[in-house]
Amino acid sequence: MWQLYQFPLCPFSRKVRLLLGEKGVGYELVREHPWERRDEFLDMNPAGQTPVVVDTQRGGQPLIDSLAICEYFEETVDKAAMINGTAANRAEVRRLVAWFDNHFYRDVTGLLLHERVVKRVAHRAAPDAKGLRDAMKNAVGHLDYTDYLLDHRNWLAGATMSLADFAAAAQISVADYLGGIDWKGHEQTARWYRGLKSRPSFRPLLAERMEMVGPPPAHYDNVDF
Amino acid sequence: MWQLYQFPLCPFSRKVRLLLGEKGVGYELVREHPWERRDEFLDMNPAGQTPVVVDTQRGGQPLIDSLAICEYFEETVDKAAMINGTAANRAEVRRLVAWFDNHFYRDVTGLLLHERVVKRVAHRAAPDAKGLRDAMKNAVGHLDYTDYLLDHRNWLAGATMSLADFAAAAQISVADYLGGIDWKGHEQTARWYRGLKSRPSFRPLLAERMEMVGPPPAHYDNVDF
Numbered sequence: 001m002w003q004l005y006q007f008p009l010c011p012f013s014r015k016v017r018l019l020l021g022e023k024g025v026g027y028e029l030v031r032e033h034p035w036e037r038r039d040e041f042l043d044m045n046p047a048g049q050t051p052v053v054v055d056t057q058r059g060g061q062p063l064i065d066s067l068a069i070c071e072y073f074e075e076t077v078d079k080a081a082m083i084n085g086t087a088a089n090r091a092e093v094r095r096l097v098a099w100f101d102n103h104f105y106r107d108v109t110g111l112l113l114h115e116r117v118v119k120r121v122a123h124r125a126a127p128d129a130k131g132l133r134d135a136m137k138n139a140v141g142h143l144d145y146t147d148y149l150l151d152h153r154n155w156l157a158g159a160t161m162s163l164a165d166f167a168a169a170a171q172i173s174v175a176d177y178l179g180g181i182d183w184k185g186h187e188q189t190a191r192w193y194r195g196l197k198s199r200p201s202f203r204p205l206l207a208e209r210m211e212m213v214g215p216p217p218a219h220y221d222n223v224d225f
Numbered sequence: 226m227w228q229l230y231q232f233p234l235c236p237f238s239r240k241v242r243l244l245l246g247e248k249g250v251g252y253e254l255v256r257e258h259p260w261e262r263r264d265e266f267l268d269m270n271p272a273g274q275t276p277v278v279v280d281t282q283r284g285g286q287p288l289i290d291s292l293a294i295c296e297y298f299e300e301t302v303d304k305a306a307m308i309n310g311t312a313a314n315r316a317e318v319r320r321l322v323a324w325f326d327n328h329f330y331r332d333v334t335g336l337l338l339h340e341r342v343v344k345r346v347a348h349r350a351a352p353d354a355k356g357l358r359d360a361m362k363n364a365v366g367h368l369d370y371t372d373y374l375l376d377h378r379n380w381l382a383g384a385t386m387s388l389a390d391f392a393a394a395a396q397i398s399v400a401d402y403l404g405g406i407d408w409k410g411h412e413q414t415a416r417w418y419r420g421l422k423s424r425p426s427f428r429p430l431l432a433e434r435m436e437m438v439g440p441p442p443a444h445y446d447n448v449d450f
Contacts, residue, residue: 046370047328060313067292068319075312087300088285094293103272145271 002027005041005052007034008208009117009177011109012066012101013051014170019070019163021201022080027053035122067097070163082163093157096149096164104171107138112178121212135180143172143186150188169196173205177216183225190225198223227252230266230277232259233433234342234402236334237291237326238276239395244295244388246426247305252278260347292322295388307388318382321374321389329396332363337403346437360405368397368411375413394421398430402441408450415450423448 004020004027006013020027032041034050045052045064053063053072063069074083083093112135115127146168149156157164172193175181183190196202206221219225229245229252231238245252257266259275270277270289278288278297288294299308308318337360340352371393374381382389397418400406408415421427431446444450 047324061317063316064320065323068316068323071319072312072316075315087297090300091288091293091297092286094296095289098290098293099272 001056003030003054003056004028005030005032005044005054006050007031008205008210009113009174009213010034010050011105011170011174012049014173014205015097015101015163015166016051016053016066016069017205018166018170018201019073019082021204022082022166022199023073023077024079025073025077028056033121035118067094067101070097074163082161082166084160084162085158089158093162093164096157097167100164100167100171104142104168108135108142108175108180109171111135111138112175112180116178117210117213132180135175136182139175139180140182143181143189146192147186147188150192155192165192165196169193169202173202177210177220178213179217183219194223194225197221226281228255228279228281229253230255230257230269230279231275232256233430233435234338234399234438235259235275236330236395236399237274239398239430240322240326240388240391241276241278241291241294242430243391243395243426244298244307246429247307247391247424248298248302249304250298250302253281258346260343292319292326295322299388307386307391309385309387310383314383318387318389321382322392325389325392325396329367329393333360333367333405334396334400336360336363337400337405341403342435342438357405360400361407364400364405365407368406368414371417372411372413375417380417390417390421394418394427398427402435402445403438404442408444419448419450422446 002020002025004013004016006017006029032038032050032052034041034048037048041052042048044054044062047064051066051069053069063072071083074081083090085093111131115131115135119125119127146156153159155161155165156168172181172189197206209215227245227250229238229241231242231254242252257263257275257277259266259273262273266277267273269279269287272289276291276294278294288297296308299306308315310318336356340356340360344350344352371381378384380386380390381393397406397414422431434440
């Protein structure tokens with residue numbers, strides 16, 4: 001049995017979960033709050049970050065780093081190839097995964113998680129209004145970019161759904177939960193996101209709540225928002 | 226002909242160059258300083274980062290993101306496979322590439338580049354002594370980890386040389402150029418690094434200088450340091 005160490009608003013774990021869902025790989029969730037820096041978790045992953053995937057039956061080294069985990073399942077499970085197409089297509093998928101994992105996270109999701117989750121839970125401090133405003137402003141620029149891509153393509157990396165879509169939807173869904181996305185004026189991205197939200201792989205994620213932060217906006221888990 | 230947009234102390238470009246060198250793929254260097262945020266470069270790569278690889282003959286989309294570039298050449302050039310072995314081995318290679326690209330860069334190389342290159346060149350400001358001290362202290366912790374890995378393995382990710390070694394050597398070499406590495410007490414890592422330094426793929430990198438910062442320490446390009 002695969003175990004996935006994660007917390008409900010970890011965007012990198014969400015990317016892995018969307019991929020595993022599409023591939024039909026079953027797994028058990030283990031709740032981990034990386035900001036607590038639990039000794040047993042750091043022994044498993046010196047980077048101290050979620051997600052980590054462990055095979056409880058066969059043992060072996062844990063799978064660490066969300067992209068390395070996705071590449072592992074892409075190589076070992078044929079169903080639903082998500083880093084697909086020619087070498088150039090695959091490079092474009094990986095470019096966009098890196099874009100959302102690094103830049104969207106740095107500019108939007110990471111800021112929101114810091115202000116609204118880590119500060120509250122680990123430091124019992126109020127969020128900084130400027131940090132929240134910066135994240136929302138940055139999100140507009142990022143959705144302008146996804147609008148631009150979706151003007152030219154059916155899916156973010158090209159003609160077919162790929163890991164790039166999961167990386168983007170994972171980040172956007174966490175930002176949306178935390179009130180960081182203003183959907184007005186982003187019809188292309190909203191249409192694409194509605195399509196992803198209605199997939200069986202996405203529904204369990206949207207149903208989860210992170211009890212230590214407030215509830216998400218009303219539109220958050222509505223497929224027809 | 227492949228063109229590689231980079232600057233001599235870009236650790237991510239160095240990782241790509243080591244891989245291309247081992248694979249025997251020829252390329253032309255194009256000097257790019259990402260902190261100048263040149264319009265033509267941003268048009269090519271909205272992330273604004275080096276390296277970018279372009280095929281000047283066949284055209285097509287530029288290759289962007291250092292790991293996506295490495296995966297591309299790994300998939301298209303059989304010689305010298307560097308993400309190798311079983312799926313679990315490959316996951317370990319990718320875990321360590323992410324470790325050095327993200328954590329070593331954040332803790333060491335990125336700090337040194339900010340203090341000693343970007344501040345000087347872009348802001349005409351002096352480096353902050355605390356930033357430099359932090360980077361050097363963090364480097365000790367990181368080399369303790371590579372020592373630990375090399376106590377158990379011939380190469381960082383296992384029995385054979387891999388992209389993990391190039392990712393690590395790329396970061397370490399830039400930190401070493403900028404005076405951030407104290408080699409005392411890190412004999413395992415020093416032995417491994419001497420082996421890499423003597424490879425034909427590494428020699429051209431060690432011979433280059435970045436004229437806008439001071440010269441590297443005397444041991445920097447010495448294979449028997």
